[in-house]
Amino acid sequence: MDKTVICRALDGATREVPTADLVFRPSVYGVALRDGKVLLIPQWAKQFVAGYDFPGGGVNLGETIDEAFRREMKEETGLNAERGEILLCESDFFIHPISKKPYHTILVYYLCHDLKGEISDEHFEANEKQYSQKAEWVDIAKVRELTFYNPVDSPALIEKAEKYDSG
Secondary structure (H helix, E strand, O other): OOOEEEEEOOOOOEEEEEHHHOEEEEEEEEEOEEOOEEEEEEEOOOOOOOEEEOOEEEOOOOOOHHHHHHHHHHHHHOOEEEEEEEEEEEEEEEEOOOOOOEEEEEEEEEEEEEEEOOOOOOOOOHHHHHHEOOOEEEEHHHHHHOOEOOOOOHHHHHHHHHHHHHO
16 A cells, blocks of 8 residues: 555645655745844735745755755845755645645755845745735744744744854
């Protein structure tokens, strides 16, 4: 019998999926801090409970991690950034809310360095325009009150980033 995994959907539903049906998607994300705030992307306000995620996304075939990190940060925030220390590496199985495809992803979260430019949504890809809004600086003191659309403990990740950033 073929192996199956349980994939989660944003609404909390789960589905058993044969591993042969999964799309593999390594991804990189940036945790950017500035003046007691963290840079987040508001997401899914029209489809689900409004929530947030860190800027980032999939690494394309033939793309280095640095190239993917810079591209994703520019696409989703309008800012130029360099990747710093690895803060967290996790795996996840999820159902994409738009395509409905099941994914197996490896998520790598990096501290952001050398942020330059102005926040903008002009570089969003077509699918990102369906669920994302312009990035915003959110007060770190409020992150425990927010809904996050990722599989990690986002407040703990931000706390870890603060320790790296201040040290």
